[in-house]
Amino acid sequence: MLALSLQLGATAKAVAFVMAGRSLNDVLADGSVVKPDLRAGVQALSFAVLRNWGMARALRELLASREPMPPVDALLCTALALLVSEPDSGASYTDFTLVNQAVDAAKSHSKTRSSASFINATLRRFLRERETLMKQARQSEEAQYNHPQWWIDQMRREQPHKWQTILAANQMKPSLTLRVNLAKTTMSEFIAVLDEQGVAWHEADSALVQTKQDMACGLALQDAPPVTSLPHYAVGWFSVQDLAAQGAATQLLSDEFLFELVVRARQGHKIRVLDACAAPGGKTTHLIERLLQAFAHAGMPVLSGDDWGKHFEVIALEVDAKRAKRIHENLSRLKQRAIVKITDAANLASWWDGTPFDAVLLDAPCTASGIVRRHPDVRWLRRESDATAMGHIQLAMLQALWATLRTQGRLLYATCSVFETEGGVVKQRFLQANGNAKALDSHGLWLPSLQHDGFYDALFDKTAD
Ligand SMILES: C[S@@+](CC[C@H](N)C(=O)[O-])C[C@H]1O[C@@H](n2cnc3c(N)ncnc32)[C@H](O)[C@@H]1O
Known part of the structure; x- marks a missing residue:
């Protein structure tokens, strides 16, 4: 096993x-x-550190009268964050091991050696005075909630009754949620294989994703084993997808709308x-799974080769060529087809x-303010003006794409954000600007919880002009 001191040094960096x-x-x-052999360990430690960075910084301010040089500060705050992190955070070392290894990490780098x-001395003082120091540090909201102050203030303004629950949910370790590929297998068949292999699971709530029981496909696993080790991954029996994200395809291609499409x-x-x-x-792959399932139910199965494209066609756009490769990989693992174009979706003339x-x-x-559980760095990377700026971009994209929809067609606008300017505000502005857009019932704002990420969606129907 790699020495903890090496991992601590790399985590601080x-x-x-x-x-x-x-x-x-x-x-x-x-x-x-980060050297490849350190990556897994550094990832686990970095998650724990980023979840406790507000508290670590406040403690460091109390413990050191002058701000240390940046590399020293990073190592000190990293060690403090791990000393205050929850026991199941992926950094379950005893206090003394952590302190000793942090000191070893300092000694092994020229910038921190002196x-x-x-x-x-600072870490040992923290251990002696922990209760008092933490109580003092908690007077700062950034330390108490481990989010930037502007984020806390914005959540409090927008969600006066729920902001603390949201911030607490952001600190949780998410479970691994799967979407079972019902075009390939059934829930009971997949569950039987999980049981055989001793993988603990529980069914996610189909009411949350608003679909009939026989089209519900969410499963959460208690532990998060490597995905590729789970049964039948390579042959596409399931995908990894948060439950709120699963709500997108089930709302756009709802059971009732799919029936209309089949007709x-x-x-x-x-x-x-x-x-x-x-x-x-x-x-994309979830949309295809729902189409495949609906056509199969209707006795019009799309099984292979030439049948693809007979009843439906799915076009997937992506501006980032590197990320677009992942679409091809997922399609190929699931044995699905879609037309993938690398382009700016808002520039209709290009595609x-x-x-x-x-x-x-x-x-x-x-x-991405709704997926802080899975990406604990997001809260520290964003700036206060970002949500409004993203909202403007989203409205412009929505406006451009509206032109591509047929009358009585449906459009789902979604974001994985919990800020109003990337959700309800865009929806209202869009409805004001488009007399032929009618809002249909949709989930709206999903606040992050133990079961799922934060998410926003709005469903529109295009009426005759
Ligand atoms: C929220 S992610 C999409 C996640 C995806 N729908 C899924 O469920 O797997 C947004 C994606 O939009 C891409 N993107 C951003 N601006 C775009 C644009 N103007 N045209 C097309 N894609 C864009 C980003 O590169 C990113 O991959």
């Missing part, structure tokens, strides 16, 4: 990069920052579905042939 504005995923993938005794297909129309912001393809769509999904780029 990784977190310092995050605080300078780089996403944790980007930093972890950068071999010049401060090793300072780090040692339309019987009348000889090819059904056209657009996923405008598609990578890595989680929702649209003028044939209208029956259904459009705009899973828009956003601040």
